[in-house]
Amino acid sequence: MSSRLLGLLIDNAIEAAEKSEKKYVDIRMANAENGFRIIIENTYGTKPELAHLYDKGYSTKGENRGYGMYYAREIILDNEDMDYCFEIQENVIVQNINIEI
Incomplete structure (x- = not known):
């Protein structure tokens, strides 16, 4: 698994949680x-539009942003041994990454 992928997803989770009331x-x-499986859960301030989540330049955090999820998706698509799921459950973003070894 790419450490870059994990870094992108964790950075996004932290930044989204910082903008939320609960900060989780x-x-x-x-x-x-x-x-193995990696699960990342976080609160958020602005609900992302799932239809645009992976669009290059799409961000809920302001201008000159929006490349993290785009690059994360590129990494996932390049690795056949990864399965990724993004969902929103009761004001919490849940990301599941399953990696076959």
């Missing part, structure tokens, strides 16, 4: 059947 970030790693 949780990062967990666990064994999975054929590899």
Whole structure:
């Protein structure tokens, strides 16, 4: 797995949580059947538009931003051993990365 991917996702989670009222970030790693799983959960200030989440330049955080999720998606698409899921559950963003080894 790319350390760049993990850095992008964690940086985004921290920045989003900073803009929220609750300021919550949780990062967990666990064994999975054929590899391992990383789960990143965070609160957010502005709900992202899922249809534009991976668009180059799209950001809820202001101008001259919006490259993190674009580059994260490129890394994920380049790695067949990764499965990624992004969802919003009760004002918390949940990202699951499953990595086969």
